[in-house]
Amino acid sequence: MPHPLSRRIADVLDLAPGEPAVEYDGAWYTWAQIGETARAVAAVTEPGGRIGILLRNRPAHAAAMLGVLLGGGCVVVINPSRGDERTRTDIAALDLPVIIGAPDDLAALVTATPRTTLVTLSDLTGPLQIARATESNPDTGRPGVAVWMLTSGTTGPPKRVDLRYDMLAHSVIGSPQPPQQPRQGVAIVNSPLVHIGGVYRILQCVAEARSFVLLDRFDLDRWAAAVRAYQPKAVSLVPAALRTVLHSDLTREDLAGIRAVTSGTAPLSADDADAFTAKFGIPVLTSYAATEFGGGVAGWTLADYQRFWQAKRGSVGRASLGAQLRVVGDDGGPLDADQPGLLEVKPGQLGPDTDWMRTTDLARIDADGFLWILGRADQAIIRGGFKVLPDDVRVALEAHPAVKGAAVVGRADERLGQTPVAA
Numbered sequence: 001m002p003h004p005l006s007r008r009i010a011d012v013l014d015l016a017p018g019e020p021a022v023e024y025d026g027a028w029y030t031w032a033q034i035g036e037t038a039r040a041v042a043a044v045t046e047p048g049g050r051i052g053i054l055l056r057n058r059p060a061h062a063a064a065m066l067g068v069l070l071g072g073g074c075v076v077v078i079n080p081s082r083g084d085e086r087t088r089t090d091i092a093a094l095d096l097p098v099i100i101g102a103p104d105d106l107a108a109l110v111t112a113t114p115r116t117t118l119v120t121l122s123d124l125t126g127p128l129q130i131a132r133a134t135e136s137n138p139d140t141g142r143p144g145v146a147v148w149m150l151t152s153g154t155t156g157p158p159k160r161v162d163l164r165y166d167m168l169a170h171s172v173i174g175s176p177q178p179p180q181q182p183r184q185g186v187a188i189v190n191s192p193l194v195h196i197g198g199v200y201r202i203l204q205c206v207a208e209a210r211s212f213v214l215l216d217r218f219d220l221d222r223w224a225a226a227v228r229a230y231q232p233k234a235v236s237l238v239p240a241a242l243r244t245v246l247h248s249d250l251t252r253e254d255l256a257g258i259r260a261v262t263s264g265t266a267p268l269s270a271d272d273a274d275a276f277t278a279k280f281g282i283p284v285l286t287s288y289a290a291t292e293f294g295g296g297v298a299g300w301t302l303a304d305y306q307r308f309w310q311a312k313r314g315s316v317g318r319a320s321l322g323a324q325l326r327v328v329g330d331d332g333g334p335l336d337a338d339q340p341g342l343l344e345v346k347p348g349q350l351g352p353d354t355d356w357m358r359t360t361d362l363a364r365i366d367a368d369g370f371l372w373i374l375g376r377a378d379q380a381i382i383r384g385g386f387k388v389l390p391d392d393v394r395v396a397l398e399a400h401p402a403v404k405g406a407a408v409v410g411r412a413d414e415r416l417g418q419t420p421v422a423a
Contacts (some may be wrong), residue, residue, distance in 0.1 A: 022213070040135050051074065079194040096116060100121060163196070173347055224248075227255060239252075239268040240417060241274065246272065262284075286300055298320055337365060337412075361373050407422065
């Protein structure tokens with residue numbers, strides 16, 4: 001029996017096939033076009049089976065991701081922008097039964113073997129090109145896992161985290177009843193699909209049958225043009241993008257339709273949030289999330305913002321989506337309100353029987369349940385929402401024959417939050 005997330009995707013794809021679903025680079029594509037590619041991908045997906053996708057922010061790639069979920073498979077996220085050699089090594093180690101990607105990416109990064117089916121994506125206007133495997137490639141798969149998300153950990157090299165079907169359904173499906181008609185309004189998706197933010201935003205739009213503009217990356221001019229054209233009531237901006245908008249020539253009139261901006265993935269200072277509100281008249285609702293949690297666990301609501309922001313500025317809001325939060329000391333024992341320590345989380349997405357998950361974030365929680373993130377216990381540098389480990393940069397520098405020794409620290413950056421600086 002299909003998972004509720006798979007059923008919701010199928011229901012929405014069939015809801016209004018001729019209506020516009022996604023706009024990309026000035027062209028609109030319908031739900032039927034998304035559905036045709038999604039169902040073709042679902043046809044090569046084994047339930048629970050791992051399907052690698054070289055993901056870029058393009059409509060066909062979003063459709064392929066939906067297709068794997070439609071077929072009950074596991075999307076294995078492959079980032080084609082991580083560097084050719086690193087990506088080739090990653091793909092070889094995964095030994096996937098099916099790999100999907102654009103023609104250029106497949107040619108440059110994937111060595112064809114008789115054990116792997118290759119699916120070539122071009123756009124949504126033609127059929128998929130499928131080169132089927134000629135040898136058996138038994139795969140234990142990852143049953144119950146919707147997305148095997150590539151993330152950058154704080155204790156070593158990038159790793160993968162299981163985003164289970166139940167987790168994502170809890171996060172993106174509001175009412176259990178499928179929508180009866182497409183939602184009004186157009187969303188803007190500018191987060192990368194190789195990041196949980198992009199996956200979450202697209203699944204959220206699909207779950208509520210909302211059309212969206214897909215940007216291949218955050219570009220100020222294209223983003224502003226979409227905002228002017230479609231007047232969304234809410235937009236999501238990571239701190240680096242929010243600071244780009246803040247320091248641009250855009251005016252209140254350009255952003256007139258927006259009622260709130262949500263921001264997460266990296267710390268945003270209260271000063272930047274207040275400066276944005278002062279310039280554009282739009283409240284900034286910060287949040288706290290992690291890939292391991294399957295999404296957000298704390299955030300500001302508009303009602304909380306209007307009531308509490310002046311007294312609680314700098315907080316990332318209160319527990320959300322059924323999450324539980326606490327701060328513990330060096331001995332692992334819970335601390336009282338306003339005492340700083342390490343943050344532990346029970347994400348609502350993981351169900352009621354989840355153990356406390358310890359983060360590397362130093363935090364405090366006040367008597368009203370508002371959470372402040374005070375810093376990172378491991379000193380990871382957060383550049384534009386992505387973690388950079390100082391030791392990784394140091395090792396790379398010291399590998400050069402002209403470098404005898406190096407040290408790396410984070411320096412404040414107006415747009416990206418932090419950038420690594422080496423001596």
